[in-house]
Amino acid sequence: MGMQEDVLRFFMDRDQEGDAGASAEVVRRLDQYGPGRPQLYPLVLRFLTSTPALLAKHREDVRRVLRVIDEEKLMPPVSVVQVLSRNSVASVGLVKEWLMSRIKSAREEVDTDQKLIASYRTETEAKLRQVEELSDPDHPRVFHVTQCSACQGGLDLPAVHFMCNHSYHQRCLPQNETECPNCAREHGIIREIRRNNERLADQHELFLSEVREGGFDALSTGFSRGVLNLSRVEEAGSS
Ligand SMILES: [Zn+2]
Ligand SMILES: [Zn+2]
Incomplete structure (x- = not known):
């Protein structure tokens, strides 16, 4: 993973050999390298919670590392709990505090x-x-708009009224226009979103790989796209 990780591991080894200043150096290097290399945070979390002495000395640093891991979503919550509870070092208080914040x-x-x-x-x-x-x-629908939605001038005949409550001079509309120009863009965006969702919903392989990586998040996103719609499943089954 590169030179920065090697440097951190070097000081972690020094700590195990009894160098009292080494763990502080690990934290200092993390502050220095961390911002561009998020994968270093889980490594240091594992290190700082590996012995009671380290944890006692670096409680605040552990909190800080946990905050970054949360904010940047560097580890899924389950993995954090697994790291914190893999030995009897991290106190119940620390795990609880972290869970509460989550x-x-x-x-x-x-x-x-x-x-x-x-x-x-x-x-x-x-x-x-x-x-x-x-x-x-x-x-009956009453059209009480008195202003053209295109030129803002007073309406006169011939005028075109759309059901969305926008009215126009006929001369202000492109010929054969059947959609309100003011609303067409918005409708276009919604149609685009729907089309996208439908397209993505049919890509079952993509969905499965997302679930493998993202778990519940992927499931709920898929749900909102209609991956699990019954009609869709039936269509897929009958085709
Ligand atoms: Zn007009
Ligand atoms: Zn409109």
Whole structure:
């Protein structure tokens, strides 16, 4: 993994041979090399939690290393617990403290997701209400827009009204335009996202390799893409 790792391992060996200053040197070198070489953090975490003396001396450093590992997602949480609990060195307190911080940040993520879900729901409900109104024959649509959405000038005849509440001078629209220019871009983006999701959902090999690497994250992303949609599975089975 390169010269920097060799240097760290050199000081780790010195520490085992009884050099009292060597472990501090490992930490100092980590601070120096770490930013460009994230793979060094798990190595140093393993080292600093290998003996009770090292842990006692470097408690703060262990906390710091754990923070970087979390922030940069350098190790999956299960692996961190495995490292911390592989011997009786890391105290229950340290493991607990780390787990608590993980749970706290996971909760914050869940909170953010829930807020997003709530806002999508409200948006969907509003759209559904709009669709209902538009498809109700007893509920005539009133166009009360007085400004052209293209040139912002006052509307006069002939005018074109779109159901999204945008109206235009006919002369301000490209000929044979059937889509509201103001909304077309947004619709295009949504169609693109859908197409992408559908395309990715059909790539089962890709999905499986993602699951192998990313576990639950990959599963939940796949779920949102519709990998696991029943209709899809049936289609795949019958084709
Ligand atoms: Zn106009
Ligand atoms: Zn529009």
